Amino acid sequence: MVAATSTTIERRGRIALWVGLAFLIIAPLIGLYPVFMMKALCYAIFACAFNLLLGFTGLLSFGHAAFLGAAAYFTGWLVRSAGLSPELGVLGGTLGAAAIGLVVGAIAIRRQGIYFAMVTLAMAQMVYFVWLQAPFTGGEDGLQGVPRGKLFGLLPLANDLTLYYVVLVVFVAVFLFIMRIVHSPYGQVLKAIRENEPRAISLGYDVDRYKLLAFVISTALAGLAGSLKTLILGFATLSDAHWSLSGEVVLMTLLGGMGTFAGPVIGAFTIIGLQDFLADRVGSWINVIIGVIFVVCVVAFRRGFIGELLAWQRRRR
Amino acid sequence: MDIFGIPIQAFLGQLLLGLVNGSFYAMLSLGLAVIFGLLGIVNFAHGALYMIGAYVAWIGLNKFGINYWVSLVLAPVVVGALGVVIERTLLKHLYKIDPIYGLLLTFGLALIAEGLFREQFGVSGQQYEVPDLLQGATNLGFMVLPNYRAWVVFASLVVCLGTWFLIERTRLGAYLRAGTENPALVQAFGINVPLMVMLTYAGGAGLAALAGVLAAPVIQVTPLMGSNLIIIVFAVVVIGGMGSILGSILTGLALGLIEGLTKVFYPEASNIVVFVIMAIVLMIRPAGLFGKEK
Numbered sequence: 001m002v003a004a005t006s007t008t009i010e011r012r013g014r015i016a017l018w019v020g021l022a023f024l025i026i027a028p029l030i031g032l033y034p035v036f037m038m039k040a041l042c043y044a045i046f047a048c049a050f051n052l053l054l055g056f057t058g059l060l061s062f063g064h065a066a067f068l069g070a071a072a073y074f075t076g077w078l079v080r081s082a083g084l085s086p087e088l089g090v091l092g093g094t095l096g097a098a099a100i101g102l103v104v105g106a107i108a109i110r111r112q113g114i115y116f117a118m119v120t121l122a123m124a125q126m127v128y129f130v131w132l133q134a135p136f137t138g139g140e141d142g143l144q145g146v147p148r149g150k151l152f153g154l155l156p157l158a159n160d161l162t163l164y165y166v167v168l169v170v171f172v173a174v175f176l177f178i179m180r181i182v183h184s185p186y187g188q189v190l191k192a193i194r195e196n197e198p199r200a201i202s203l204g205y206d207v208d209r210y211k212l213l214a215f216v217i218s219t220a221l222a223g224l225a226g227s228l229k230t231l232i233l234g235f236a237t238l239s240d241a242h243w244s245l246s247g248e249v250v251l252m253t254l255l256g257g258m259g260t261f262a263g264p265v266i267g268a269f270t271i272i273g274l275q276d277f278l279a280d281r282v283g284s285w286i287n288v289i290i291g292v293i294f295v296v297c298v299v300a301f302r303r304g305f306i307g308e309l310l311a312w313q314r315r316r317r
Numbered sequence: 318m319d320i321f322g323i324p325i326q327a328f329l330g331q332l333l334l335g336l337v338n339g340s341f342y343a344m345l346s347l348g349l350a351v352i353f354g355l356l357g358i359v360n361f362a363h364g365a366l367y368m369i370g371a372y373v374a375w376i377g378l379n380k381f382g383i384n385y386w387v388s389l390v391l392a393p394v395v396v397g398a399l400g401v402v403i404e405r406t407l408l409k410h411l412y413k414i415d416p417i418y419g420l421l422l423t424f425g426l427a428l429i430a431e432g433l434f435r436e437q438f439g440v441s442g443q444q445y446e447v448p449d450l451l452q453g454a455t456n457l458g459f460m461v462l463p464n465y466r467a468w469v470v471f472a473s474l475v476v477c478l479g480t481w482f483l484i485e486r487t488r489l490g491a492y493l494r495a496g497t498e499n500p501a502l503v504q505a506f507g508i509n510v511p512l513m514v515m516l517t518y519a520g521g522a523g524l525a526a527l528a529g530v531l532a533a534p535v536i537q538v539t540p541l542m543g544s545n546l547i548i549i550v551f552a553v554v555v556i557g558g559m560g561s562i563l564g565s566i567l568t569g570l571a572l573g574l575i576e577g578l579t580k581v582f583y584p585e586a587s588n589i590v591v592f593v594i595m596a597i598v599l600m601i602r603p604a605g606l607f608g609k610e611k
Contacts, residue, residue, distance in 0.1 A: 287431060
């Protein structure tokens, strides 16, 4: 979708990305609450990881919360109980999520299309029940009181502002990494699979291996988001692995614009902001509101914010 | 008398409970399969429709004094009408686009329904009285059979086989199957395909509601009962493959039984056994036990 844009639109896009980055750099200085911003950035990483699958490979994983939740638990356990430093904890969580992603992905890619979504949802539910019963996750209470520690033994992360910039650096790195993947020859093959899988097979690509690698990268990045979230908030709970979060990340991506780079980020900030804003105002109506946004998006707004913006730019030209 | 160290009464009791759950899996996966066949939509809202069916019965009994037997007819009609509204206003816009949008839309509908009922009734479970006629239990000699559970298994078997007969052995069913294969051609023969599609969705919704009414007295009626079930039913559908009606019924019942057995021998795994079986089936036979690879 992005590839066909003219150079002017591309230039405007680049300017918009720089403006966005500048905003994120000054955000805590202009009074935006750093913990909220960090949380939103984590979900933005999560949605970008998810979009790599849905937007650029055409695979709808309906169980992505399982990987975020797994990494959240791993990091929580590694940092709190095993006493590892935060960077090792995050690394461990990310690798753990990737390992689970490898197993789930290998099973799920045996079915195509809508079945893929159902299989990932079912596998994620299985992982959820494992966390519910496993001794180290603390069951319904979750893992509480995870310390932030010192990054590389030097930089104390207890200060919200310090941690914010660390998370921002990670977020920018993930964003650039995904752009790099999508623009690489590998990313072009992924797009070919999205557009026409039988054609990609007949061109001689081992489609299953491409899809599995995309799945593992995506789950590792989803895990990275979960690991950071545990460090920021200091706890990991079952709601990190629940199917409703898997649904929310779909909504973030859809709302922002699937198959665009900035779309999932915008979507994540919108949904997290909305939840934060509405939490004490409407109580349990929040689920109804999320559901209504879902329905409206699917019926009337399938391109999402960025997708509509691009289409409008192209029409205007 | 014991089986592998488990008292036979407890063993058969769990087996029966498994069969009861299997009946619900069968009824729901049947509806999912029929809707998917004709509409090409995986109906995530199926669990929510099942939940609404149970609530229609509960509200009917506790607010209006409508008894169980009337609810058994009323709830499917009400939920079927809701299905007509959903299909006419929302789903019909999605038939020509990628099926994932159908899943996402019905997911949104499920969230709305769940949220509304939570707002109205809270998350705690509501008890639904077993109707007088089916209270108590029958002593069969080797086990005591709770009448209501026996009725659930019997009723859902009748409904499932009736649906099978309707689809595989009647003229209406022949239209339906033809519509699944090639809607344009069936339309050209003068059959009102959009009407058929609407009625199919309404029928599937009604079936889910009927399962909800049957379930109301055996489980707690809660707003979350549908979403907990629908994910298992998805796994059942993946295991069975959505191609065959009898396949869905058999798979549903068999998985219920296996789940019941797991509860006896290794209770920790009873939550995940269906998903483990799904993973194994996908490794060996990716198209599902009764499915055809397309």
